[in-house]
Amino acid sequence: MTTQNSEVNTEITTENVFLNISRIDMEFPTPNGSFTALKEVDLQINKGEFISLIGHSGCGKSTVLNIVAGIYQATKGGVLLKNKEVNEPGPERAVVFQNHSLLPWLTSYQNVELAVDQVFSKKMSKTEKKDWIEHNLKLVHMDHAMHKRPDEISGGMKQRVGIARALAMQPEVLLMDEPFGALDALTRAHMQDSLMDIQKELNNTVIMITHDVDEAVLLSDRIIMMTNGPEATIGEILEVNLPHPRDRLALAKDPEYNRLRSEVLTFLYEKQRKVEDIKDKKPAVKAEAMTIVEDDIKEA
Numbered sequence: 062m063t064t065q066n067s068e069v070n071t072e073i074t075t076e077n078v079f080l081n082i083s084r085i086d087m088e089f090p091t092p093n094g095s096f097t098a099l100k101e102v103d104l105q106i107n108k109g110e111f112i113s114l115i116g117h118s119g120c121g122k123s124t125v126l127n128i129v130a131g132i133y134q135a136t137k138g139g140v141l142l143k144n145k146e147v148n149e150p151g152p153e154r155a156v157v158f159q160n161h162s163l164l165p166w167l168t169s170y171q172n173v174e175l176a177v178d179q180v181f182s183k184k185m186s187k188t189e190k191k192d193w194i195e196h197n198l199k200l201v202h203m204d205h206a207m208h209k210r211p212d213e214i215s216g217g218m219k220q221r222v223g224i225a226r227a228l229a230m231q232p233e234v235l236l237m238d239e240p241f242g243a244l245d246a247l248t249r250a251h252m253q254d255s256l257m258d259i260q261k262e263l264n265n266t267v268i269m270i271t272h273d274v275d276e277a278v279l280l281s282d283r284i285i286m287m288t289n290g291p292e293a294t295i296g297e298i299l300e301v302n303l304p305h306p307r308d309r310l311a312l313a314k315d316p317e318y319n320r321l322r323s324e325v326l327t328f329l330y331e332k333q334r335k336v337e338d339i340k341d342k343k344p345a346v347k348a349e350a351m352t353i354v355e356d357d358i359k360e361a
């Protein structure tokens with residue numbers, strides 16, 4: 062089987078693909094029988110690519126991420142990272158969750174240290190380790206508060222430490238489950254800019270789940286749009302060929318940016334519109350909901 066490598070525009074085989082999510086199905090046992098959350102999800106990712114997963118709530122985005130993380134095992138198919146089967150969590154695939162998940166009794170420095178010890182305890186001297194922890198906290202502009210505990214810093218700062226902790230493990234793949242979902246708009250914009258800078262510097266391969274269309278277009282090389290479940294799968298893949306570095310203000314007026322944004326909105330709100338989103342609502346609310354969606358599509 063072959064797939065198209067968009068960046069270098071050469072045919073690559075699945076044997077040499079960096080991260081191969083190969084025809085996965087996921088069934089969950091439930092009291093009412095088996096529930097097929099994912100069906101035939103198939104995606105090949107190149108090294109250094111930034112991939113966003115977008116789709117309606119409950120379509121299976123986190124399930125895909127959890128399978129790549131090795132937390133869940135696919136019922137059918139599987140995941141290969143550099144041709145090695147993924148069947149358990151590993152430090153080469155670091156996960157950043159929506160709610161930072163820092164240990165509350167440790168400082169930012171100590172939270173990062175814990176991850177560094179897990180990966181590099183035998184490979185680094187004490188001084189090297191200290192430099193490395195500080196370097197990663199600097200990357201996310203948290204060096205000024207590295208000796209503060211999570212309850213002494215803001216939500217955005219906690220999220221930065223979570224990202225520093227993940228980066229400090231030098232993962233081959235960074236898996237992010239709505240990493241900025243809980244942040245206010247301004248902090249979110251700062252975090253997106255930092256992530257773009259860091260990814261450019263380190264050339265990480267990233268899979269990020271988001272519900273934010275602008276975030277997906279701004280950050281991604283490809284946007285993977287998932288159909289609604291059950292039996293959710295990849296509906297469409299959108300290539301984002303906007304040049305780097307990307308500037309959110311300039312892009313707001315860029316016709317290509319707006320075309321891409323509109324494609325995602327059309328997929329979500331026309332092609333994959335959730336019937337239950339509309340049918341349970343009273344007529345006036347229903348009309349208003351659709352006007353908002355249609356206005357957004359027109360605006361884009």
Ligand SMILES: Nc1ncnc2c1ncn2[C@@H]1O[C@H](COP(=O)(O)OP(=O)(O)OP(=O)(O)O)[C@@H](O)[C@H]1O
Pocket residue numbers: 089090091096098116117118119120121122123124125290
């Ligand atoms: N452990 C489980 N047991 C049974 N069903 C599950 C389990 N985990 C997920 N599901 C179901 O699988 C489907 C996909 O869930 P998942 O959390 O992956 O969706 P999602 O797209 O990430 O949703 P959201 O955007 O709301 O976070 C849902 O219908 C969910 O109820």
